[in-house]
Amino acid sequence: MTRIGVYPGTFDPVTLGHMDIIRRGAKLVDRLVIGVTTNPSKSPMFDLDERMAMVRREVEGIGGEIHVVSFDSLLMDFAEREGAKVIVRGLRAVADFEYEYQMAGMNQQINPRVETVFLMADVALQPIASRLVKEIALFGGEIGKFVTPAVREDVVGRVKAMKAG
Template identity: 70%
Template sequence: MGGIGQGERVGVYPGTFDPITRGHSDIIRRGAKLVDRLIIGVTTNPSKNPMFSPEERIAMVEREIASLRLANVTVTGFNALLMKFAERQGATVIVRGLRAVADFEYEYQMAGMNQQLNAGIETVFLMADVSLQPIASKLVKEIALFGGDISPFVSAPVRDEVIARVRKLGRLGDY
């Protein structure tokens, strides 16, 4: 994608991915087309009450990326300000997914703050596929905790990991 005299175009797609959903995978697949290299930054966010540890989420995302067969996508964890992480990765683009209008206000504010921190890194918004727009990791976990079927929202391996975790927590209804 980079032309003569241009460096590699690197993008970062940050998130907690707790768990990674079909919506995330859609944004990854499409975001990978926009850059030479896409780095999936799996971050810690204790306020989201994660079901999986950072290491478990990184492994989960790596497995999903492998199944997508995207050679230009890598996964790494981070626990820092997004713009500092992006700078360290040599990124010029932050990829963010939007599901609905409700996401836009928050993401717009974040993009503005990030631009103040580093105007050389652009934020690119990708709309989730219409069929995937309602999917949110928080809702996937809630459905699983109440024994609902999360198969439409996550891959089979992720579904199995979520179900196993919910059983371990002892909060699963009859599946």
């Protein structure tokens, strides 16, 4: 029986913290499905297709069976569609835990057949958040410590385009 896990997020942009959770999550399951979604409460820097392409590029060569797909539904419906029995979530700080704990409880009420597994982010990567990466970039700060070189170029290019347009 294939163990399938889902790692959901907006990945706008994908950070070194996300990559850490992807690498580690891929070791826990036979197939890791990275679910790229939209979040109505966030205004993305990159559209869905751009984020999907970015994540696909970044996961090349990690090893294991990793699939990148989009979804626009309840997470538990998406997990069921993918045949997942595990949701992989990364935790950075206590504030993350409170939110994730509540979400895991709600998700369990929706679909008790799917478990949520929390992975602590690497200590060096704990402060990284996509929102902060975008904010730093918008104000001209260096983001190379938080994202891969390719993602850095994507973000810097988008900031230049936004300021020019």
